[in-house]
Amino acid sequence: MELLKERIRRDGTVKGNDVLKVDSFLNHQMDVALFEEIGREFLRRFDGCGVNKILTIEASGIGIACVTAQFFRCPVIFAKKSQTKNIAGAVYTTKVESFTHGRVYDVIVSKKFLGAEDNVLIIDDFLANGAALEGLIDLVEQSGARLAGAGVVIEKAFQPGGERLRARGIRVEALARVRSMSEETGVEFAD
């Protein structure tokens, strides 16, 4: 998605060799006009797949997922990172290791909202090691729902998550795939 790559080149900042800061438009300040183009592109790629639910994980996937869901005309479920007293009853649960936060989260989705009748598109902002997506896929599998695929805004293609997921036969669509990056040369895209 050329518009997105241009935005990453212009406003993204590389820290070291593995942190790509896009907090001015994607995951702290959020450019919802860009999100509309992202949602339109996810629909183009997954149109006709019969998606009836979008699943994401808090927090930075939620905005992208909600704007994308407007194009699919379906609800969003966001997986929660810890059990609160406001989610009663039965939940699907899995564990996700966050490399950003250096800890493992219990991640839950209420059983009320995912089941065998659903056809799920997973949406998230980043794919790197794949831990978050693998956790969400585990939740979908527990529910018996069909998985249409996963759409991520930015894939760090030099990290193993995307390859591992595609090797499992999961359709993963990344709107910008970063082949390599450094503070000196910036971001190089894979395609």
Add this chain to the structure above:
Amino acid sequence: MELLKERIRRDGTVKGNDVLKVDSFLNHQMDVALFEEIGREFLRRFDGCGVNKILTIEASGIGIACVTAQFFRCPVIFAKKSQTKNIAGAVYTTKVESFTHGRVYDVIVSKKFLGAEDNVLIIDDFLANGAALEGLIDLVEQSGARLAGAGVVIEKAFQPGGERLRARGIRVEALARVRSMSEETGVEFAD
């Protein structure tokens, strides 16, 4: 907002005398078609106020804020509940007590994204004790930005947050104000 009240009556569940579960459409599964009507209503109430940034707090405010921002044609900033290594540099910081989670969070916004030139609308899903909104207002005040007001989807008007904020002269718009509720009689609205 009658559509919202009808939805709360139909799909909301009261637990005890103070928990209103709306997780089937507002803060776990999210009905983005309803969010569009919510965003349209927030625009109707705050139109002409010159809002150029919407501020919310992770996680459940983000989806509502993003869809609302499409109507205001402005970006969203979500305040983060803990410092991660992906937010470098200077941040505004405050503390917010979560009654749902029974703990106090450090809440931060990067100084890059809020300043004296901004005119901020705060958006959140619930107003009860007011702790989250007070934290967000503190962040706006630290930044020197103007505060246009706060828009919340559901106010528990029997808890003190809304009254305390309005007594400070802050414009608070709640789309559904719950006067009282119980498991036996359900939800009664204030207006």
